[in-house]
Structures are given as C-alpha cells and as structure tokens.
Amino acid sequence: MSLNLIDLIKGQLGPALVSQAASQLGESESGISKAIGGLLPAILGGLANNSNNPSVVDAITNASSSGILGNLLGGSSNNSIISSLLSAIFGGKLSGLVSSIATFAGISTNSSSSLLNMVTGATVGTIGKYAADNNLDKSGISGLLNDQKGIISTLLPAGLSLASLNIGDWAKGYKFDNDNDTIKTTASEGPKIEVTRSTTPTGTFPERNNNDSGSSIWKWLLPLLLLLAAGYFIWKQCEKKQTTTTMVAGDSSAVVKDTATTLADTGSTTVTTAKVDENIDLNGVSLKGYKGGMEDNMIVFLKSGGYKNAKDDAALKTTWYNFDHVNFKMGSADQLEAGSEGQLQNLVAILKAYPEAKVKIGGYTDKTGDEAKNLKLSAERANYIKSWLNKQGVGSQVTGADGYGSEFATVDAKASDAERAADRKMAVRFAK
16 A cells, blocks of 8 residues: 555644644634544645646645744744645635535634645645655655555545535546546547446346347346346455454464555455544543554453453463554654654553553564564564653553564565555554
C-alpha cells in the first residue's frame, strides 16, 4: 500500500487541537472532528490532482520553513501560502466545498471556512516537513502526491463523497470519485447509451425472432449459471481470513494483523477499507483510535479479564497488536514519522490505566537489504520505543524489546516500496 499521508497529517490535528478549535469557534468537538474528517481527503485530493502544478509544489517546498505547523489555529487564515494554494486547487468551487462540509458536520459556514484554512495548513506543513526530512526534491514531492490518487475517495467518511462536495468535475479523469457507476459511450460512437450496473441479474431476456428451440432453454439457464458463479465467488471470498498470523522464531509467538488495517487482495482487484478516528473508551477516558485497531483490541482484552486470567507469559505469546501508524523515518532507528507519538501516548494511557499489565515490543523490516542489518535496525527500533515508554513513566511495565528483521516478511523483495511497507511495522503484545 502507498504511504498514507493522511495518517501523518492527523498527527498535527490531535484531540488537543480539536478541543481548542471547538472552543475558539463555538462548535462541538464532534462537529469539528467530523469536518476535519471530510476536509482532509478533499484537500489532499486537490493537491494530488495538482501534483504537476509548479506553484503547488513550490508552496509545499517552502512550507517547512514558513512556520505553518506552529500556529495552525492563529495563523492559517491569513497565510498567503494557504490562500494561494486553495485558489489553485479549487478555484471558484471553494464556497461549495465550505457549504457542503458545514452541512455534513453540522457547523456554521464560518467555522467550516476557518477549518478549511487550518486543515490546509496542517496538510501542506506536514507534507513539506516530510519532504524536507526525507530530502525529497520537487519531483519527489510530485510523485508522493501522485501516489495518493488511488486512495482519496476511500478515505472519505461515511455519508460524504467527492460528488457531494459541490466541486464540479474537479476529480474528473483521476478516478477519485467512486460514486458514479454509469458508463457512457463517447459522442463519436453514435447515440449516447447509458448502461448501469445492477447488483442482481434480471430474469427476462429478449426472445429471438427465429424458431431455435434452444433459445427457450437459455432464457432460464443463463441466469441460473450466473447466480451459481456469483455464489461460488462469494463463498471463496468468505473463506479469506481477515487476519494474518506469522510465527516469530525465538518467541513462539504470532503477529496478528488488526482487522482495521487495510487489506490488499492478492488478485488484480485491491480492496481498501478506510480508517476513521473514533473515541475509544478507556474506563471513562476517550482515546482517539480506530474501532478494531490496536487500542480498541488491547482495551477489550484487558476489560475481558484476559490478561488477569493468563497464568504465564506462554499464554500471551500468540497475540500481537500492530501499531496502526507508528512509523520510523526510512533507515532510521531513532526518528519517528510525524503523528507516531500520538498512538504511543495512547499506549502509555492504557498502561497507566492498568498498572498490573506488562507488554513487550517487536520490530520488523521488509525483505530488502542485508539481513544482519535488518535484524539490527528492527531491534534498535523496538528498543527505542521501549526507551521512549520508560521516559513516560511506564518503563517498569515493558518487559523487553526484540527485532525480527525480515525473517517473517511476506511481500517479495522485488515488489514496489508501497507494497513492501506492509512488512515494515512495529507491534506490541502483553507479557507476564
């Protein structure tokens, strides 16, 4: 899967900023969160749609040194970089976008406009910082933005589509909008004919104007064959497990991929499930996370008494929880990507809420490079997180940190970097 820039940007738009924005704009925190959830894909989509626009790329290049990220609430509305970007991306469609988001989130248009500037500032600031940290030139920034085109529409929250944002044909030709199922012929092909997809086969077919006795058979046999084929396909799809288990040598444990993580079909079609931040209840305290994600699964296990009833470490070794978006900069063992600390803070909150619980950290790499170096890098990353947790006052609850290198990577070394990213992960499990 491609690098999801939205996960990085969300690190700049955490609960504290949402709360401040709600107080400043006089809106509910849920309305602010909902508006941000709709604006982020739209803005990132606009940048991706203009990935070859020199003015857009220049604005991102200059964003890292402009101080945008340091004053999202106060300085975004008057920032010339943001105003010029919005004009380049949406042109005369800006008012339509603002109104649509206001209606969707249940907030005023003034608040929607302010959030548009704030989210744009967070977006270009984060991308600019990422580009600077990873030494990306203008061509690299264009490529990074272009990679987002395939996932934009899947990241929109339920109830919102690019078509509903009143931005006209802004996404035309880029396959961002997956709402239009109508297939139309071009003008050169003669009269315009519309063919729409149907979820169920029709039961009637036009009769042929000949005396072929076989035609009456095909009238009922063909729909039956189609139904049988569809049933077989659905049955095969249901056989696919949503979790992947990988045995870890030296630990007799397994890495369980969280069901909230995007799963890619091994066939020609890719199925992507959008992640949406929700409030995860931790004994009355709300954590921002994904339903079915790391925090949610760990809290459910703790509340169920699973940890308390586990007799020893062996009973806990088989279940690991992948961090949804804790990532290190390429080749680094001590520099986290923007947005990573938010989920680590959630882990700290969980450990403090359950002081009797102990955990272990695991690090993994993809199949590229020297294996000895991969083992070293993954171990250093795991130990970095252990050290980070120790500084937060929960070090006594971390029993260990191991690196497993690429031994359990599943994606071929010749695959694209985006595909191999699935193997570069950090995980945590409970321990005794």
